[in-house]
Amino acid sequence: MPPLLPARPPTPVLSRRALLWGAAAAGSSGLLAACAGRPDALFVPDAAPWKRYSGTTLNFISENTAPTAAIAADLKPFTELTGIRVKIVTLELSALAQKVALDFASGNGEYDVVYADPYLVLAPYAPAFADLRRFQEDSALPRLTGGFGDFIPTHLDAAGRFGDSGKVLALPYDCPTMVWQYRADLFAKYRERMADDLGFDPMPSDDSTWEQYHAIAEWFNSGANEVRYGTGHQAKQHDALMCDFSNLLWSHGGDYFADGTRIGRFGTTDPGKCLLRSEQAIAGAEFYDRLLSIADPGSRTWDWDGLGAAFRAGRIAMCPNWHEYAASNEAAMPGKVGYARLPKGPARSAGMYGGTGIAISNVIPARRQRAAWLFLNWATAPKSQLANLASKVGGGTPTRTSVYGIPRVVAAEHRPSKMPNMLSAQAVRDAWKTQNIGLRPKIPMWGECDTAIYTQVSRMLAGDASPAAAMRAAADRIDRITARGWVS
Template identity: 75%
Template sequence: MPSLLPLRPPRPRISRRALLGGAAIAGAAGLLTAFADHLDADSLADTVPWQSSAGTTLTFLSENTAPTAAIAAHLEPFTELTGIRVRIVTLKLSALARRVARDIDSREGAYDVVYADPYLVLAPYASAFTDLREFEDDGAMPHLAGGFRDFIPTHLDAAGRFEDDTTVLALPYDCPTMVWQYRADLFTKHRARMADDLGFDPTPAENTTWEQYYAIARWFNDQTDEVRYGTGHQANRHDSLMCDFSNLLWSYGGDYFLDGSRVGRLGTQDPGTCQLRSAAAVEGAAFYQRLLKIADPGSRTWDWDGLGAAFRAGRIAMCPNWHEYAASNEAALPGKVGYARLPKGPVRSAGMYGGTGIAISNLVPARRRKAAWLFLNWATAPRTQLAVLASKVGGGTPTRGSVYAMPRVTAAERRPSPMPTMLSTRAVRQVWDPQNIGLRPKIPLWAECDTAIYDELSGMLAGDTSPAGAMRAAADRVDRITARGQADRP
């Protein structure tokens, strides 16, 4: 059964976008103290447009994430401002995608606002969502503070658009991104000895390579007992394995499809032939296999949550993982963790982006869509994002550039930080640059392709096939899936 918020806070669970570990979603009841002023002052200069849908009750279907828990805990000011009540239904992401599919197939229009995962929801069902320019261009509706341009451009494209760069189908809502997380205390303690042994400064830097990462991991394996292993990975037979591997694939110059940047940024119905058979993809897979051989053996049983727990427990010295673990890292290892952009491969550095936007269903009547716009506007407003970031839930990372210029946010990038997620800001904002961001294909059948990829990678890590064999088998399966998708199109 879905949970209907507000109610007692949900227990933490495995989710790519939840702020995992510790009390990530616990304690939501007291997390916000003052939502009344979360909209920018100019947005409230005229409250009449905000009252245009008074008396409406909206239904918001969301994955169970920290931003949603934060907003659900204190909706009263939104209701006071607008006269709109919001019913929030939370589900696991896979169940949410199924629920959206049923709603669209039945044409019921049960959900006004939808957490539109780019790969499971937006790409397969893009036509079911409203172009948000309709409301931003409507002189009778409240406009976004800062407009669409205030959203980080790579977020707006990856989480908000499909196939063309003019329509906006969703507003960026969350933005987990993979970065290098490392025990800064151990790197500092052993820096001189590591540099002598390795022949380079081990401190994570712009030009650190994956080969150097490998050498650092081996050094920790062999030269110190303070951690059991130098590196750990999220290499369970799961979506996490595809995410972990993709960082290497892109860094070696490989990709899933031709023009992978555009396929990931804007998406497409027809991605063409899978490119995993390429020499670059095979080289990336071979390095990944070699890296996992020296990683903590637990890696093959961990997803992102298991990896995060192992890092916080002091079992490993470093790992690639979602940046939003910074809050739980700081709680477990205060002052001991550093963050950097992931290492470079032969071609570039790349870090997986996992953000999602919130969208308005076009199955609901026009009057309800207008009410839904008021909620989207409010839920993604800069001051609302600031409040979510500062919440005791763990803090959803802002998707608006203006939030990062706020003095409170800038100050929080240094310890002691009241917003520990911001300790990873420098690294994660580097990853969001177009040349560094890693974007999986935004295509309608990506969920099936994802399974094919991590199945074959898992077999490679188990020794059942070679890197070339795994890439070839994955490409064959992906091509069959996308060909079927083209045959099924009307």
Template identity: 75%
Template sequence: MPAFLPARSPATRPPVGRRSLLRGAAAVGAAGLLTACGRAAGASFDAGAAPWRRYAGTTLNFISENTAPTAAIAANLAPFTKLTGIHVNIVTLELSALAQKVALDLASGNGQYDVVYADPYQVLAPYAAAFADLREFQENPDLPRLPGGFGDFVATHLDAAGRFEDKEKVLALPYDSATMIWQYRADLFEKYHDRMAADLGFDPAPSDGTTWEQYYAIARWFNEHTDEVKYGTGHQAKQHDSLMCDFSNVLWAYGGDYFDDGARVGSLGATDPGRCRLGSERAVAAAEFYQRLLKIADPGSRTWDWDGLGAAFRAGRIAMCPNFHEYAASNEAVMPGKVGYARLPKGPARAAGMYGGTGIAISGVAPKRRREAAWLFANWATAPKTQLAGLASKVGGGTPTRTSVYAERAVLRAEHRPTKLPNMLTAKAVRETWRPANIGLRPKIPMWGECDTAVYTQLSGLIAGDASPRATMRATAERIDRITARGWVA
């Protein structure tokens, strides 16, 4: 068995499912790296050309989830082609389909995809051994270096999206940074501020001091006292990955976590995270509050993922919601000047907002010259100049992952209305959320996909009233322990 393939205990060996097969196949593909490389075509190479032009004539393949940064890059590849002479084919897929494509490509040794959108949980953690260590290129004097180096990336992003277990290796460059924050109808909060304050006994204006209990009270107040919106709050509580994201904000705020040392397991990741801690009293308290919160939320919440929730908010159904910050651009297009953005409320332990960012990696299966050509694209795609252009793109563009971009004068101005870069209206909220004390990081473990399904399946029963918070958390912990036990050393 390859050293990087988790050992299985015979007592807990499960039937081999499609996900397990793909994971094992990818690991075997990585193990056969030396023999597999010959199957992929090389790259055009001219040793006498300038560093950015040495691979002119090469065609690279980039596989990505259909995200805003990739949409912006796909619409404006001409500057890269002009700079390098390299052509890039971009394939965009839904994330689960992407993960399967990448797994099969790595397992086959074909190296069809040179640059990979490496979701930390469905791609990077399961297949980390098959990706190139990017220090190989950054330290190569014959290749262009990253402007600002690795240190210019937001530190929490570089760990969460770029590393796995090893603090030194860099397997991906932070590429997008979707983060959950509090989005609210600032016009309604202003209109009813004094009445709410008098009725509730606290200042309802969203702030770093606002608690989840106060959020609940504000939501109920809107339910009972206004006609402009049907409900005070809405959530992405569909039986889907979005439900895990929505609940996790509350879990962390109440001091609960999925595993011991959750900060490390979420940041650097772990092959063996230990036993699940969702059965703890803090996790049960979080589940009790979440169940209570969903009872007063828009009933449509149970059918919404993040997109459905964003659409409901823009349609005027709800006064506020936790959602990913990059919906700001859509909010401002539909309700200009009416939306406010803040860090999510705090609980008894802390405030936390789910980080959903991803990096781009270079396939270790690809031949050496193709990897070097791929470095030019990864370098350019995450460069400050490219991120700034993407931020202003009319067809997409994510939020920068580099600290230097946030220091740009135009970006600083865009944090306040009027602005042509609406995602920057969320900058203060996301910067606060990205602090190590506030960032919410789900476990970065090879088997997270299965664990995620267990979490949102059990939570669906909780919000439907089919199980108590304690029973839900205990059942989820037991299911996760069975899943992770397959990877424990016997």
């Protein structure tokens, strides 16, 4: 499942300044962790490296995602390997972010392993996470198979780093990405007629444009009986709307801040002035407004789940949505759905990346951190990612390059497939290319900025603001948010 981001950012009990300094102190001295009363990990010095913390129980807090569902359903291999038990708490992401913020602020160290969303957890609280390089470099601990270099580089940077320190704060764990999902059966049935009527081949390709997407959507509105509308969108006043709109913003050459690719990949505490007032941003908003005017009217009530359900119900012919819906699409409409990179705009194609990493709390004691490293190592290992991909209760997509070369995985890109998410693999790989990937700003104050964006875009779709006015209002609000600085 894609990440469920909150409408508003978490509100820590302490200021970020107090929280971060407290967390940093805990990591170096263990004082806050000692106050919490949680015992350190058990340690068996003469045991093999994987067994040295046998008898320990780790707490893992995660969003309710596909990889975590798969891991929770089959923790036995990890416990047999290490002697460590893992308790998993799954929450909607806004609740998770609040729990993690409170845990860091209090110094309790309740959670050893954290699902560290790059925007609402990692960026605001980066100093509260351990630098994973020291575990990988520790000869007494098992090292990552393939090292950090086996992770897809963009994923490691976007989901695992913050700033230019070189620290690795999280290991890439999931990677939902927005792609073009379409009724391949209907496109095949009506291809010749659409080509005659529209003057171009409608079949999705690298040359497809958003203007062509708009024309195809209009054609399906009245040209086919099997669906009610040509396109649908996740345009509810919600984080989903920001994600959907951003694809059009980027494709028209707009962005939220200057040097947006670097800010999205590595993060910053000072992004500068918002760029939503630019001609390119306004052009992207104007097209989005025009596209939504012909889309299924239900779009304005849907987040990604609502959109996915509408598509599976046969209500729409195509949509942009997270690639990991491929598994549920195949269950509902086996063999009828195709996947492609999102269309090009005047500047480029852009598909929103929504991946997250798992991290180790810097508030917990040193031995407990080392035990947590064993879990991170195992949970993101190629063998575990392969098992997750085939899991009947999970279905997460690999974040390691090596997994995509496994013969079983390569074969699963074609039907019949026992790993249905792999049917979208080529579209996703295209979307992950440097020139195509869409990365929202990784800044500590992103939660508030996100709210400003989807609030104003929603006003535009309701007819309460012009595209230009909506972009200016969002930019004004974002500039006020970022002007307050990193801490509050």
